Amino acid sequence: LPGGPVGPRESLGTAASRTLASTTGLRPSYLEQLYTFGDPDRSPTQRLVTIAYFALVTEAQVGATVEDENVAWFAVDDPVLENLAFDHRQIIDYALWRLRNKVEYGQIAHRLLGERFTLAQLRAVYEAMLGKELDPANFRRQLKATQSIVATDEYLAGGQHRPPRLYRYAGSGHDPLEVDTNHE
Template sequence: MPQADEVQNDASTRLAVSTVIFALRPDHTGRPVLWTPLVRRTREPQLGLWALPGGWLPPNEELEAAAARTLRLTTDLAPKYLEQLYTFGEVDRSPGGRVVSVVYWALVQSDEAARAAVGPNVRWVPADTLPGLAFDHNRIVDYALWRLRTKVEYAEIAHAFLGETFTLAELREVYEAVLQRPLDPANFRRTLLASGTLRETGERLAGAPHRPPKLYRYDSSARTAEAREPFTRERPAS
């Protein structure tokens, strides 16, 4: 019997990268919800099914560079927030040979999402109401949604959906869309201002009627040691 360090990887095992992209866009009622772009598979296996943007990892390319490159090629997006999510490598996740996928997730602003390439083989869909996707991509999106909804409670990532400056109402709208529940405006304002991560810009939102709301920006260097209590969510079954 060979020793552990003598076992070689099977030649049929291939390494790929995929990316789950989230953007806030209005649904049919005008309410902002999380959307993600999908690409249609143009070759076997699972020809014609929708899937996450991705591709094979060349031997001479770094993982994050490969994720960014495949996003540009398929959706014309170049997200500023791109982070490694998880590695999916179950033996039977892809027919015809084992495929290990390093999955990234990206958050983009709505105006950037509106400029993304769309067509017969690229479309945006609400992330919580996906069709049946190729391979295990439904499970991957479910995991990414769980991570986003957990992380937004204790990490300052909501600003990735917004511009450099924003109002508290715009920020609350992001949280409500991600968490899928309304938040009390007064409690939200008190909690976020007490976190020490927001700074007034000294400016107000232009064009707003009556008394224009203040504009804020994130200041991660001023974060206090006291973190907000995260909302506990059950992790999706793997």
């Protein structure tokens, strides 16, 4: 959970982007304000207010993070996360809850895929976000009923079996969930 101060003439989103880039090397295209944590008892020494953001990063971006003793990836159920300072576990739990809710009603899963993707790739993203396996047939049926994706005339090349069809997001090209980090 990288953190840092906001500069005197810097928006909150810009500060979050800068802090994430300077501590991890990550420059995600999706960054969203999560919540403001300011319980008076969250720090034993002084009153601290945290305006938390969460970012979505691709698998390729994860592998490109800065190598540093203070930068590491953990599964959300890793026991090491139970002993975090302050209310940091609460922040993680809230981010996970919010992400899981967003995947149910929004197109946030598409942020982790390329422009074209298979249904199996999309289902894998949903399963990772929701923390559970989904029935492939039900997933396909429910997803097609939403009309949020469109089949292309392209297929994924390679592999031993019949190549799967590629799909694309049916949106206008602008993700309504994306936050402009230049504004608060």
